[in-house]
Amino acid sequence: MGGELGSRVASLLEDESWVGSIEGIDADPPRCRLRRTVFHRIVPGQHDRTVKVITDFNPHVVVHIAVWEPHARAGTATARSLTDDAATSILGAAAECSALESIIVRSGIEIYGRERGSVTRPSEQVASNPTSEYGRMVACIEQTADAIGKRIGVSVGSLRLATVLGPHVPSALGRLLRLPAVPFSLLADPPFTVIHQHDAAEAFVSAARARIDQPLNIVAPGAITALQAIRRGKRIPIPLLGPEWVAARRLSFLAGAPLPDHVQEMLHRGRLADNAKARDLIGFAPQLTTGDVIDQLYRWPSVVRTPAVRAVA
Amino acid sequence: MNGTAHRLADVITMPARNAGTQAASAATGTVRQLRNWTTNEVDDWGRDDAFVRRIWSLSHLRWSTSVGGAEHVPKRTGALIVVNARRFALAPVFAAIAIGATVNRPVRFVGRPDIAPLGPIMQRLGALLPVEAELESALRAGELIVLGASHTRTNLHSGVVDHQLVGSAVAAQVRVLPAATMSVSLQRNARVEIGGPIRLRHKRRGPLEELEIADRLRADINAVLDEMGGTMTGTPIDWLPNSWVARV
Numbered sequence: 036m037g038g039e040l041g042s043r044v045a046s047l048l049e050d051e052s053w054v055g056s057i058e059g060i061d062a063d064p065p066r067c068r069l070r071r072t073v074f075h076r077i078v079p080g081q082h083d084r085t086v087k088v089i090t091d092f093n094p095h096v097v098v099h100i101a102v103w104e105p106h107a108r109a110g111t112a113t114a115r116s117l118t119d120d121a122a123t124s125i126l127g128a129a130a131e132c133s134a135l136e137s138i139i140v141r142s143g144i145e146i147y148g149r150e151r152g153s154v155t156r157p158s159e160q161v162a163s164n165p166t167s168e169y170g171r172m173v174a175c176i177e178q179t180a181d182a183i184g185k186r187i188g189v190s191v192g193s194l195r196l197a198t199v200l201g202p203h204v205p206s207a208l209g210r211l212l213r214l215p216a217v218p219f220s221l222l223a224d225p226p227f228t229v230i231h232q233h234d235a236a237e238a239f240v241s242a243a244r245a246r247i248d249q250p251l252n253i254v255a256p257g258a259i260t261a262l263q264a265i266r267r268g269k270r271i272p273i274p275l276l277g278p279e280w281v282a283a284r285r286l287s288f289l290a291g292a293p294l295p296d297h298v299q300e301m302l303h304r305g306r307l308a309d310n311a312k313a314r315d316l317i318g319f320a321p322q323l324t325t326g327d328v329i330d331q332l333y334r335w336p337s338v339v340r341t342p343a344v345r346a347v348a
Numbered sequence: 349m350n351g352t353a354h355r356l357a358d359v360i361t362m363p364a365r366n367a368g369t370q371a372a373s374a375a376t377g378t379v380r381q382l383r384n385w386t387t388n389e390v391d392d393w394g395r396d397d398a399f400v401r402r403i404w405s406l407s408h409l410r411w412s413t414s415v416g417g418a419e420h421v422p423k424r425t426g427a428l429i430v431v432n433a434r435r436f437a438l439a440p441v442f443a444a445i446a447i448g449a450t451v452n453r454p455v456r457f458v459g460r461p462d463i464a465p466l467g468p469i470m471q472r473l474g475a476l477l478p479v480e481a482e483l484e485s486a487l488r489a490g491e492l493i494v495l496g497a498s499h500t501r502t503n504l505h506s507g508v509v510d511h512q513l514v515g516s517a518v519a520a521q522v523r524v525l526p527a528a529t530m531s532v533s534l535q536r537n538a539r540v541e542i543g544g545p546i547r548l549r550h551k552r553r554g555p556l557e558e559l560e561i562a563d564r565l566r567a568d569i570n571a572v573l574d575e576m577g578g579t580m581t582g583t584p585i586d587w588l589p590n591s592w593v594a595r596v
Binding site for chain 2: 151152153154155156157158160161220222223224225226228256257258259260263266305307309311326
């Protein structure tokens, strides 16, 4: 609940008439003012505290968003460890709650993988075959949640999000695209899709309201290629053929925008997904297209200066 | 003298200066075109409409394509259009682009290799991988898709239709239409004739349905090809029995 997405979901849930009390857990405090949500600051890995807070609260619905994308807020190894710790504690504790009816977990369209010959725009029926570290992480979360759901007899729904972009949302792709010069694959330059954080948050609320019991792809309509995104942002495109990607990754890392394997895979093989089912089942209708989100990405200022409310000197 | 030289320079433009201006203009035009091309938008499947329109305009240099039977193509829902394919004629590609230009809807085709750079270029044209899940997903999304039968040496008859790919249309519950394509290597004219939707006499519950639809498709395409009378050159050569032109 401390991240941008979690804070937004909590804020939207507060406005829902069917929601009674809300409690949230995160390592960081919420990013916005929440009126009736109780927040618990617990670091992932503090298993006993997490279990106590959740079992004491005994929720009807658990929305699990604690997924660390590699190189968004933490390096790959740390992100994997934090995600595993959070999933084990929260989902494990949820299984002990007698009132529990539904679990909604955050996943990603990286779960489908981009192996050669794989479906260009997979629907939820396509079997998962992750080919990146992040894809394997979200696949692990889905497996854990499904196993718990079957064991205790509650519905489990997973939202497979495209790369989430938004103001202040830490994202490896967002950081890369905002560099002054951006590499892209000259031979492939495949299309990909993203999702705005507000649309992703709306999807979580809709999914919790509908108590979904299956995976849903949550992506913005439309697609864009890396070169088109670079041109929209008036950045310098750097065409790469293959071996130079090793150097590009190092330079990008030095420039403050590390390039994890799932983002590199996206730049080489593209990443699309079919969101028709989400529209049919939970009425998911994103406000922004992929092109709009990319345009906004370049409009967001690097530093937001908030003037003082009251002059003190 | 100096003033006269200036006046002359105003009137006469030296060839070198002309060439330089033209080269600069061409370079600027190319850069502008490249800029436009790189800011195009792609749709949910990676198809670039502006790129398709450019290829369609470019194809007019070589082909003059006409489309018949467009009234059989649904206006909003998805449909699978199966065409005969002469070897090296790129029939599914041009049939998709020609039908798209006629019905004013994006039309995709099956047969993209998943390898760069050919695969991504074909994806911009609207190509899909020859994978059942990909076709089914596109058809469910209401897309029009052209599928080529197996290649033949001539336009006289259709090749075998892949029943597994036809099965994706059965699963998506959309219309399946036969279409005959006719073109000659030495001529400009090409024709795409779309037939009515396939309806089986007996409703099948199992996989026999796609097998029977595939067979009917092949038979219907052959019937349309027969009706079109084979390839014509408009010359007395057509009067000769077993004209060689019909066999190219």
